[in-house]
């Protein structure tokens with residue numbers, strides 16, 4: 001292919017010439033069939049035309065719906081072809097030729113040929129509508145060669161051209177453009193060979209069409225494979241959003257023209273999901289992920305090795321459409337996934353609340369049943385202990401019965417609070433003061449345990465209407481848990497803040513934290529991970545009962561080994577139960 005002059009048609013027998021044309025036609029079609037990139041295809045195709053005809057320069061102009069492509073190759077050019085791709089702009093019609101003097105005869109010829117407005121009976125035209133000058137000196141319009149090769153885009157006649165042929169290039173269904181050959185030799189294009197060259201150009205037309213179709217088909221298959229993969233990910237309910245995005249990003253590079261050098265990244269909010277090589281990208285394209293009218297991130301695909309321009313840069317027009325489609329699909333998938341996750345979370349919360357309510361009912365029932373016999377135990381034991389004639393030992397035993405029964409009573413009281421059987425007495429007070437009072441009692445415990453207390457108090461905290469004694473119990477239970485969670489000391493942070501409707505109390509520690517299983521059970525009465533004399537497992541059940549009775553919310557975040565944060569949100573003016 002590089003040896004352009006070795007086998008051209010001039011000076012060969014007719015049979016050899018026909019064979020050479022057939023051979024190069026075959027080569028051209030094979031090349032088109034393999035769907036090689038446009039630039040490479042055009043360079044090789046122009047090379048074949050040069051080789052088989054032996055002319056000095058070939059220029060071709062073709063256009064489709066989106067773009068216009070000019071290409072030019074000279075026989076003495078080593079291996080290079082000039083290629084210019086411009087996107088069609090309706091406001092700016094394409095010029096086929098460019099003449100320095102402003103004489104538009106060549107431009108008109110080209111324009112008419114492209115529009116198929118050619119009268120083949122006119123001089124200078126062949127029967128099949130090519131424009132042909134056998135001897136430039138005999139051509140009447142001298143201005144046709146007044147061209148400036150420099151910066152010229154399209155069909156032109158170079159200063160040392162002596163003979164030229166401009167032939168329409170037809171695809172299967174429409175006229176694609178024009179192909180021009182020129183020679184420095186007078187009479188190079190003759191009646192004898194023009195017809196053969198016209199047939200060769202026909203093959204060029206088919207090949208251009210075939211290559212476009214092959215590439216479009218291949219790209220369409222890649223595009224559909226990519227979109228199908230993403231659709232499958234979206235349908236895969238088990239995948240988390242993160243897993244889905246990571247798998248989706250891996251599907252992108254194979255959808256691009258040079259998959260081996262492609263890398264991709266999806267950025268959503270502050271999270272990034274990427275394939276290998278994404279940091280070495282030198283040329284890239286991106287499309288925004290828009291959810292609910294808001295830009296939440298983007299999808300980006302790029303090459304790690306510089307690629308030659310096709311269409312608007314190194315990427316194909318189809319690829320930029322594909323990327324937009326992918327961004328839309330992902331936005332849809334993200335929305336869908338977040339909705340499902342939100343729903344799942346809500347269902348979990350409902351199940352949890354339901355379970356706690358059932359346990360509450362059970363606990364309330366048991367507590368009520370036990371209350372009476374317990375009162376009897378305390379009453380009669382106290383009575384027996386007050387008998388004057390019992391021994392000191394018996395009295396001590398009686399008192400032990402009383403204190404154990406009172407302890408049991410406390411537990412029952414806790415159960416009743418948990419199941420909201422004790423209604424709170426709601427009066428306005430300030431939570432900051434409660435914290436100050438409550439911590440005063442606990443202070444000695446902090447020092448002993450090596451705990452560093454920090455209070456981050458909202459000084460403009462409004463009063464809330466709530467049961468002060470119960471709120472003190474909430475604070476105490478949370479603080480005691482935190483202290484117990486930091487056997488080797490640590491930081492305890494207590495925060496308050498507020499907005500228009502709610503106040504927020506946060507108790508945070510740097511203690512042992514909780515695993516997922518513990519977290520699921522902490523509000524269940526009697527659930528404890530502590531020794532018998534350390535915990536009853538009622539603390540958080542009571543907290544839960546109190547907060548629920550105040551129409552508030554508890555949010556817990558915990559990481560094993562790192563710490564725990566309890567956030568309690570309480571309405572400033574609770575709506576009364578009826």
Ligand code: ADP
Nearest residue numbers: 481482485522528529535536537538539540564
């Ligand atoms: P108790 O303290 O009597 O065990 P709670 O209802 O107060 O009962 O707490 C239940 C369980 O929740 C605890 O046993 C402990 O495992 C876990 N827990 C509660 N608060 C914390 C905390 N701040 N850090 C780590 N674990 C905690």
Ligand code: MG
Nearest residue numbers: 481535539540
């Ligand atoms: Mg506790």
